[in-house]
Amino acid sequence: MYTLRLIVKNSMRHKLRTSLTILGLVVAIFSFGLLQTVINAWYAGAEGASNTTLVTRNKTSLVFPLPLSYQARIRAVPGVTGVGYANWFQGVYKDPKNFFAQFAISGESYLDIYPDYLLPAEERAAFLRDRKGAIVGRKLADQYGFKLGDVIPLKGTIYPGNWELIVRGIFDGKQTSTNTATLFFHWDYVNETVKKLSPRRANQIGVYVVQINQPENAAAISSAVDKEFANSLAETLTETEKAFQLGFVSMSEAIVVAIRVVSFVVIIIIAAVMANTMAMSARERLGEYATLKALGFGPGFLALMIFGESLLLSAFGAALGILILFPFAAFLGKVMGTMFPVFEVTQLTVLQQMLAALVIGTVAAIAPTVRAIRVNIVEGLRSIG
Template identity: 55%
Template sequence: MFLLKYILRNLFRHRLRSVLTVVGIAVAVLAFGLLRTLVGLWYSGAEHASDTRLVTRNSISLVFPLPISYLERIRGVPGVTTVSYGSWFGAYYKEPKNFFANYAIEPKGYMELYPEFTLSPQEKNDFLLDRKGCIVGQRLAKTYGWKVGDLITLKGTIYPGQWEFVLRGIYHGREKATEERILLFHWDYLNEAMRQTVPRRADQVGYFIVGVKKPELASEVALAIDSLFKNSLAETLTETEKAFHMGFVSMTEAIMIAIQIVSYMVIAIIMVVAANTMAMTARERIGEYATLKTLGFKGWHLAGLIFGESVIISFLGGLLGVAATFPAASWIETELAQFFPYFSVSGETLLLELLAALSVGVVSGIFPTWRGATIRIADGLKRIG
């Protein structure tokens, strides 16, 4: 109890130095947590992918289309329950900076395959019946102030021209991780325009979405689909939805690894700063430690004083960093909604933040503790005066 009181009294003897150290550790812990959350979100699409959905695309690349005639042959594969299809549209709203995901899809099968996109029965029916209709996610509608019944005009890039859609529904994500920044419209609407303007691009889709009865059949169904079109002009590659998402993630894996390295480097840097602060503190108090030894205090008493102060300062910084994580994540989720479907910090990340702060305290306190505990009384007393 005496040691604890002594540590608490020593904590803020140099208030400015101690406060700056606590704030520095808090900022480092906050940065560590946010960077780890960012990396986790990058992989969230794959983590939340369905085990019963497969994606069939051109085996060469996703940019090469597949004939719509493949649809019925895929439906006939044993184990397949539902098949839909779609194409990446790649248009923007008013200005190029207003870019978001938009797809031309076969609506009936797509809505069956993606029950996480929830619409009211009326909105769903209106969308299915209106070939010029579209639906958008709640976040996207909020960003541009759209409401049901609005006329939305997009400017095409892959499919040039001005494209008009009637907003028939605003879907909500069944889970927090569900993407709510997508616009979906009828593939038939796109295909009819292609038949009139660029006939060679008609009757082609970017991919097929295949529903299977149970996850155990996924690999068997994928092989069966690809074997159907082997040695054809457009061979296919069928993979699970998770593998499909991971294909995109792997393109930026080097960036994600770099971000992870930076998150650990932030902790390493603040560890060096904290170690220098504790070393400076211990050096200033060498005379005090020698005096305590003359009064009968042992080396382990002094070790407890120095090490305890280091750990408590770091822990306070960690708590402050964890507390700051919540408003920071909330701000990012609100202000940067166009980049992140959600920005929720997991309990695991919060625990790692505290562990990182404690590791800073432990490592930065080792050398000052050793020096203070092993100082000889005569050498310490020379520092007095």
């Protein structure tokens, strides 16, 4: 206890220097955590993907559709327990700035594959009954004020025309990492109109989502599905849902790498600043260290004092940085809306922040400790006064 009190008093000798050092630590740890949260948000879709779900798309490119007739043939592949499909719609809600994910889906077969979407039974039934029905995620509903029974007008881009959807359900996420910033509605509603206006585009869908019995069978089932349509006019590429999501992330991989590098550069810079602070303190206390050595205190005690002070400052700065991050991330998540459907501070991010603070405190104390241990008693005592 006495040693701890001495460490605290030493750290507060120069209040301005200590305050500025802690401020720098707070900014660094906060910035590191925020950048890591942004990276996690980028990968949220892939990390939240089910290990029993495959995605089948056109082998040539995602922009090319697949025939609706493939559904039954995929369902017949051994190991497949369910098949649904979805089309990216990309309609405009009132203003082009109001961007959010919209998927025209197969209805019940699609929802069965995603149990993480928690939808009340009566709302699910109402959606399935209504050809123009739609369900929206809680985050999306909160952002735009959607309520049950509201009519959502969408101006089609990929599928031209004015489309009116009726909100029949609002779903929540089973986990906080579940994407609830999406709108789903019936592909049959779109397909009926496409049949009249552009028959060649009818009965064509974007991707199939395939539920399988065992995760370890993913590779074999993927290969079996693709063999089923080999040498056809629309060959397929089947991969795990996580691999499919990572394909989108890879398009902006350079940005992710840059953010990750910047986050570590911040830590390196504040470690250098912290090391300079501790070096200044050690230089000012050479006489004290010499006196302690003359009184019989060994190198271990000197190391304890210096490392204790450095780690105390790092811990205090890190604690403040972590505490500030949570409300700021929540605020930022609301401001960004559907840009990042999942934006939350994870336990891993907090652990990374704590580890970064530990590294900063440890690295900053090494050089001053070595200098204090090596100080000559006579020369050190001469510096007093």
